[in-house]
Amino acid sequence: MENSQAIASALAEVGPRLKRLRIERGVTLTSLAEVTGISKSTLSRLESGQRRPSLELLLPIAQAHQVPLDELVGAPEVGDPRIRLTPRQSNGRTVVPLTRQPGGVQAFKMVIPNDQNEPDLRIHEGYEWMYVLSGRLRLILADHDIVMRAGEVAEFDTRLPHWFGSTGEGPVELLSLFGPQGERIHVRAQPKNRSTSTGNA
Numbered sequence: 001m002e003n004s005q006a007i008a009s010a011l012a013e014v015g016p017r018l019k020r021l022r023i024e025r026g027v028t029l030t031s032l033a034e035v036t037g038i039s040k041s042t043l044s045r046l047e048s049g050q051r052r053p054s055l056e057l058l059l060p061i062a063q064a065h066q067v068p069l070d071e072l073v074g075a076p077e078v079g080d081p082r083i084r085l086t087p088r089q090s091n092g093r094t095v096v097p098l099t100r101q102p103g104g105v106q107a108f109k110m111v112i113p114n115d116q117n118e119p120d121l122r123i124h125e126g127y128e129w130m131y132v133l134s135g136r137l138r139l140i141l142a143d144h145d146i147v148m149r150a151g152e153v154a155e156f157d158t159r160l161p162h163w164f165g166s167t168g169e170g171p172v173e174l175l176s177l178f179g180p181q182g183e184r185i186h187v188r189a190q191p192k193n194r195s196t197s198t199g200n201a
Contacts, residue, residue, distance in 0.1 A: 011053060014073060019047040021065055021072070036060035092116055098175075108176045112137070117168040126158040127179045135172035139164045 022032060033040040038057060045051035053073075062069045087096045093116060098107035112135075119140050130137075130153065137148040140163045141156050147167055148154060156162060158178075166172050 010073065012049060014053040014058075015047045015049040017072060018043075018053075018061065021067070022047070025065060027065075032061070032064060035064045105177055105179045108178070109133075110174050110176055112164075112166050112172040112174070114166050114168060114171050116165040119163045119165070121161040121163045123161050124158050125180065127155070128158050128162075129153070129155040129177040130164070131175045133173040133175060135170050136167045137164055137172045137174060138167045 022029075029040045029043050032038075033043055036043075038060060042051060042057070043061075046053060046057060051057075058069060058072050062072050065072075085096050085098065087094050089095070092113065094111040096109040098109060099105070117138070119138075121140060130139075132148045132150050132152050134150050139146050139148055139154055140161075141154075142160045142162070146154075
């Protein structure tokens with residue numbers, strides 16, 4: 001019942017809204033009729049509430065005024081779907097937790113400043129997957145010392161000595177998925193095919 005009343009109320013507002021929009025734009029009923037192909041009398045009855053608005057009538061009017069159909073109908077605004085996340089500072093880095101539930105794989109967005117470029121290798125339980133959003137990330141993993149660019153992905157067992165930070169050339173933004181109990185991430189980047197050289201034993 002409440003839903004029907006809300007619909008009736010919204011439809012009752014369409015006519016006055018159409019008239020207000022037309023007047024604000026300095027458009028006459030005659031010129032609007034020419035552009036939309038809807039008769040002047042129909043437009044007049046629509047604005048006065050004597051004609052029930054339909055999609056067939058509203059679409060040409062929305063196109064003529066170059067406004068979204070929602071603006072004519074007065075559709076309720078969609079609530080902001082974004083989750084307000086609180087960044088925190090951790091060892092000089094800005095960390096934004098993206099996972100709300102405790103336990104299991106945790107997701108983070110991390111911003112590493114330019115001065116975070118002195119390696120300090122650590123080991124701990126877990127498995128980490130990271131994706132570089134921007135900047136250049138230096139990753140040291142056991143005997144490997146690599147530089148990753150935006151769009152590149154790495155994953156590794158955190159029981160290996162490791163460190164990651166800026167190359168010193170600027171800040172780095174990355175997404176990180178961390179499984180504290182060693183959970184592995186199922187989606188993986190495939191290594192590029194290496195061309196085999198001929199003549200080698």
